[in-house]
Amino acid sequence: MAGRAVAGAVLGALLWGCGLALQGGMLYPRESASRERKDLDGLWKFRADFSENRLRGFEQQWYRSPLREPQSGPTLDMPVPSSFNDVGQDGQLRGFVGWVWYEREAMLPQRWTQDLNTRVVLRIGSAHYYAIVWVNGVHVAEHEGGHLPFEADISKLVQSGPLSFCRITIAINNTLAPHTLPPGTILYRTDTSMYPNGYFVQDTSFDFFNYAGLHRPVVLYTTPTTYIDDIDVTTSVDQNTGLVHYQISIQGSEHFQLEVHLQDEEGNIVARGTGGRGQLQVPNAHLWWPYLMHEHPAYLYSLEVRLTVQTAAGSMSDFYTLPVGIRTVAVTKNQFLINGKPFYFHGVNKHEDSDIRGRGFDWPLLMKDFNLLLWLGANAFRTSHYPYAEEVMQLCDQYGIVVIDESPGVGIKLSQSYSNQSLQHHLEVMEELVRRDKNHPAVVMWSVANEPTSFLEPAGYYFKTLIAHTKALDPSRPVTFVTNSKYDTDLGAPYVDVICVNSYLSWYHDYGHLEVIQLQLATQFENWYRTYQKPIIQSEYGADAITGLHHDPPLMFSEEYQKSVLEQYHLVLDQKRKEYVIGELIWNFADFMTDQTPQRVIGNKKGIFTRQRQPKGAAFLLRERYWKLANETGYHPAAGKPPYLVKSPFTW
Ligand code: GCB
DSSP states (O other), rough: HHHHHHHHHHHHHHTTTOOSSSOOOOOOOOOOOTTTTTEEEEEEEEEEOOOOOSSSSHHTTSSOOOOOOOOOOOOOEEESSOTTTTSOHHHHHOOOOOOEEEEEEEEEEEEHHHOTTEEEEEEEEESEEEEEEEEETTTEEEEEEESSOOEEEOOHHHHHHOOSSEEEEEEEEOOTOOOOOSSEEEEEEEOOTTTTTOOEEEOSSSOOOOOEOOOSOOOEEEESSSSSEEEEEEEEETTTEEEEEEEEEESSOOOOOOEEEEEESSSSSSEEEEEEEEEEEEEEOOOOTTOOOOOOOOOEEEEEEEEEEEETTEEEEEEEEEEEEEOOOEESOOOEEEEEEEEEEEEOOOOOBBTTTTTTTEEEEEEEEHHHHHHOOEEEOOOOOOOOHHHHHHHHHHHHHEEEEEEBBBBBSGGGSSSSHHHHHHHHHHHHHHHHHHOOTTTEEEEEEOOOOOOOOTTHHHHHHHHHHHHOTTTTEEEEEEEEETTTTOOOOOOOSSSEEEEETTTTTTTGGGGGGGHHHHHHHHHHHHHHOOOOEEEEEEEHHHHHHHSSSSOSSHHHHHHHHHHHHHHHHHHHTTTEEEEEEEEEEEEHHHOOOOSSSSSOOSSOOTTTTOHHHHHHHHHHHHHHHHHHOOOOOOOOSSSSOOOOOOGG
């Protein structure tokens, strides 16, 4: 049956997955004196395989020749990056489950194909969910998981023939199974009095639409054949001196010289080093501070790495520049410290989601979102419920927006999703995530999951292992997962550094009874703190509001009700933040698309902005609160007397 074949095709593929301990780095493809980059954004040929078993593309080997009629049948023009779901007018394609095929040809500069000292790499920012890649009909890569980059060295392929172009074919399967991340199940509807033969649907336990496709930039880039493969930077502070510990890995040769320079924002070299690892000392360092915590937040140095190798043909160099923020992060039993000062998270949970493009990366949307965060006075967000684009993380570094970086471990509900296979994959995903995001100063904590059934018996071992592995990968950051289990049954909570708890008081229970929020919320906090003596973040709270729907006294779904829920939460948060509550993140920044259910009105409407990024009443309420919090908790070291009063937009 079609569904079984779809799931089977994915499952088969997953078993070939790589083992633990990733090989190599995943540096962002930046241009430099030794590296070129060619973006493959634009229109690609696209075809969904609607055949009953979804495997016609493999049976007919669509990767062997160009994807066009008469060979493989009709194609569509599909924009990249974008989800494929909402671009067209075809309802069947919107909800399609199975393999889709993308293809495009890329012209290559002559030097890339003729200079054998050049390495040509194909890099895919995100392909949701399982992807297989061919170049000129040759299999070059396979990857599981939709939110992290992967790449293939295609030098040999493009340097072996007379062609100055290459044909890239990518098959992507969006099927989710119990051991994928996020997990899902294919449900077979076998009652033929109700469903046609072979009918199946994709079932999931998370609250967002399973958008699919090539969601982020696809690029070709070059490096020399001996190249800087990875850089690992951690920072610490000793009195006024910033310490930058670096480790660089090189591929292609064992005989090389490495020089590193650290430059400040004015371009002055403030420290120099040589060799693959070392420590740079920066006297009177400018620290990386979060937005609204300092008059000059988000200070970034540049680590300039120069690799030199002597070859028979002469000397060859590779250059890479990495932005570096010097800062420290620490957790006490009731505080989160950045550079030794208490930090209060006042921010949002987001989604990568918008009209038409779905989860597709889009610069105007991204800048609008950052402008809204700055307007709101938000100093933090969580990448609910999967890793966001690398360009998002770069902007967080540049603007001082603190990030809780979350894995796609959402919807882990069934006991099968705690299997060894699931755990193995989850460990790998954490490796990929840490490898990609470890150098971002904005990232202050890893979140391994959202709202798992952490009260189930296997959850104890699962989260113990997962959190220990993440800490081993990155001892410099705290680790958490976000829970909605009860404080006395949660088997994962003993292993987290910070308790992140979600609650929807007077929304998913006690409908309309705003008067119980204060009591229930105070009880929630007290129970967790008494049990664990760890700082707590209210990692989600909120209510749906359909923009423009008003009712006073407040009724559910009106803008007034959303505001009232927030106000009730804030009364308790204002007491508890004096003790051990270290943050509040509203659910959600903007309305977003979900599966169709009777609880969702064309998506989840808990945004304080609409999906088109227009403010609801709650946005103004939060804005006033966040700027007030910034005034109270902001700190100016030079003035020596906290609190440092930031300029409130209300007095401009
Ligand atoms: C939650 C989930 C989030 C949902 C939200 C809601 O607890 O973490 O993914 O969208 O509640 O609105 O129900």
